[in-house]
Amino acid sequence: MVFSIIVIILTVLYIAVLELSKNILLGWAIGILAAIAMLVARTMLIKRDSYNIKSTIIMWIIFVAILACNYVLTAPPYKNVPAVANKNPDVTDVVSVEQGDLTGVYNEDHSVKVYAGIPYAKAPVGELRFKEPQPAESWDGVRECDEFGPMAMQARTNPLYDSLSHILGWHDYRVTFGDEYLEAMSEDCLYLNVFAPEEASDEPLPVIFYVHGGSLSTGQSSYTEYRGEDLAKRGVIVVNFAYRLNVFGYYAADDLKDESVNGTTGNYGLLDQIAALQWVYDNIEAFGGDPNQITIAGESAGSSSVNAMCVSPLTDGLFNYAIAESSGILARKPFHTFRDYSEAVKEGDTVRKEFGVTSSDELRDIPAEELVKTASDQSAMTVDGYAITEQPYLTYEKGQNHEKALLNGFNAKESDAFLLTTKATKENYEKLLAEDLYSYAGDMAKVVPADSPQRDQHFIVDAMGDAKGALNISYSAIWFSYSHYLWNNYLVEQGVPTYEYYFTKTNDSLSNYHAGELPYAYGNLWRHPGLYSDEDYALSDTMQQYWVNFAKTGNPNGDGLPTWEMRDENQSKLLQLDTDIKMIEDPNSELYKIIDKYQATFN
Structure with a gap:
């Protein structure tokens, strides 16, 4: 027995x-x-x-x-992710774009048409590795766009660990038959997806062009949290896409700069994003969209990328508004996703030494599966003189940024997940702060003491009662919300409409941690049955309508919605997104004063 x-x-x-x-x-x-x-x-x-x-x-x-x-x-095979969840979806009518004819598929209730895996640029492989994206090739016949393209090359988590993270972290793991595969990954990754409402409109529809996050190192366009089906039902067209990441997207070297007709290196992923935006501008009318009413949007590193597109001379005239969630690169010395050119080239040297080559051209012979394993840091954009011509804050000081209105904000617990394994004590608290604030760590410790008994109502988050809680508060401001403070201040000076939010809603999934607002704003709570309450769905409905209204008019306000006050010289409050939606004071305003002092040391 x-x-x-x-x-x-x-x-x-x-x-x-x-x-x-x-x-x-x-x-x-x-x-x-x-x-x-x-x-x-x-x-x-x-x-x-x-x-x-x-x-x-x-x-x-x-x-x-x-x-x-x-x-x-019996290991799982690799395959592309289907464009919609319903089996054997109906096929759309043929759509004609510059490269040829294509069809998409309908979602289950026929309310949305999804065209997935449309090539927006030529495969960046072989001689095109480490080069600007080239125009997509034409095709014969009718292309079936019924599955997402492969995700860009990136470090892949073991599927067992990934599943455990969804059990322990997201709490959204479900046993589902038919998902016994891993998403395809390839250097040939430059594909985009279009989500359009089924019913034709008398007028071209506004477009939300979404850039995914992932520290410029990970991420894929198939991710459920920012799929555009629900927003499309509200009368907009949503586009998302893949772009080159890590060493393939942000490796920089002087020899590449010399060989480029545009004198560029280090921003290939950003150039992919701009190529995708150009493709949308040129082709979105075929899907019912208005090329003159494009809003660029992104979260985390995607938000930093939106910030970069706002200053790039290559995007002038390609979009109207911007939506930025939980990041930006407007500090004089940005804390992440942006670096000096000298730093970028130094990391490029590290890559060549690591693989035993002396030129970037030799790196083109390294298999993608090997090159992606580099231990070097390739997670930041740089001033290349082409896509980005100067430090972004300088462009804003000159008023030469492109966005005509901004919707932006951050979450209550932005840094907590990133500091999960960091051991903070009263004794090492200032030392940990000094890693990013140097001599101003002591000043920050006075504003947020390590021995604070709890996070008080000023911060509007749960009690922690130890140095780790204080560290989380500080770094949420340093790494994430400070960039929005700067962004809003620049636009207020310029007289450009800007609206800032603060997401604090708790739930049984990601709660109000980094990226926790995504399924609310893009209408994907329904993909996680049992994890969200009626209050969550009500908040999501409101947030989606704010986002859609903004894409249509540059103003998120509308009938039946709580008033979201625009920032100006006399109004610096944020809209708290929670069960109770209301305008509140910025919980991090005192922290910004310390970070300002540190940033003032950079010219």
């Missing part, structure tokens, strides 16, 4: 590992058959009076060997 119980328990655990690892269902069958074979073999050995320690050891060795081989041989 004990033997049988152990076999059954181990088999159940093994099946769970196969499920979490996304192994194909054949692996389940083989695992179960192996367990049955173990039980049958033991019974037969007992009947023959041959059951002993030696036979038991042999049986277990064979059993474990079969399970191990089965785990490897």
Whole structure:
């Protein structure tokens, strides 16, 4: 009996590992058959009076060997993610773009048409690695755009660990048959997706052009949290896309600058984003969109990228408004996603030394699967003289930025997940702050003391009661909300409409941590049944309408919505997005004064 119980328990655990690892269902069958074979073999050995320690050891060795081989041989295949969740979706009418004819697919209730995996530039492979994106090639016949293109090259998390993170972190893991695969990944990744309402409009529709986040190192356009189906139902067209990441997107070297006809290097991912925006401007009318009413949007590194597009001379005239969530690059010395050219080139030197080559051209011969493993830091844009011609804050000081209105903001607990493994104590608190604020760490510690008994109402977040809580508060301001403080101040000086939010809503998933607002703003709470309440859905409905109104008019306000006051010289409050939506004082205003002092040391 004990033997049988152990076999059954181990088999159940093994099946769970196969499920979490996304192994194909054949692996389940083989695992179960192996367990049955173990039980049958033991019974037969007992009947023959041959059951002993030696036979038991042999049986277990064979059993474990079969399970191990089965785990490897039934590993999940790689495939592109379907454009919609419904099986066998209906196909749309043919749409004609510059490169050729294409079709998309309908979502389940036929309310939205999704055109996924449309190439917006030529594959950046071979000689085109580390070069500006080239125009997409034409195709013959009708292209079926019914699945997302592969995600850009990036470090891939083991699927078992990824599943565990969704159980322990997002709390949204579900056992689903049909998802036994891993998303395809390729250097050939320059594809975009269009979400359009099914019903035709008498007038061209405004467009939301979304740039995904991921520290310029990870991310994919298929991610459920910013798919555009629900926003499209409200009368806008949503576009998102993949772009080159990490070493493929942000590697910089002088020899590449010399070979470029535009004298550029280090911003290939940003140039991909701009190429995608240009493609949308040139082709969106075919989907019912208005090329003269484009809003660029992004979160985290995507928001930093939006900030970069606002200053790039290459985007002038390609968009109207900007939506920026949880990041920017307007500090004199940005804390992330932006670096000096000298720093970019130095990291480029590291890459060549790492792979034992002397030129960037030799790096083109390194397989993408190997190059992506670089240990160097390739997660930042730079001033290349082409896509970005000067430090972004200088462009804003001159009033030469492009956005005609801004919707932007941040979440209550922006930094908490990034500092999860950081051990903070009263003794090392200032030292940790000094890693980014140097001599001004002591000043910050006076504003947010390490021994604060709790995060008080001034910060409008939950009590922590230790130095770790204080560190989270400080770094949420340093890394994330400070850039929005600067962005709003510049636009107020310029007389450009700007609206700032503060997302504090708690829930059973990502809550109000970094990226927690995404499924609310883009209408994807329904993809996580059981994790969100009626209050969450009500907030999401309001946020979606704010976002859509803004894309239509440059003003988020509308009938039935709580008033979102525009920032001006006399109005510096934020709109708190929670069960109760109201204007409040910025909880980090005193922290910004310290960061201002630190930033003033850079000319």
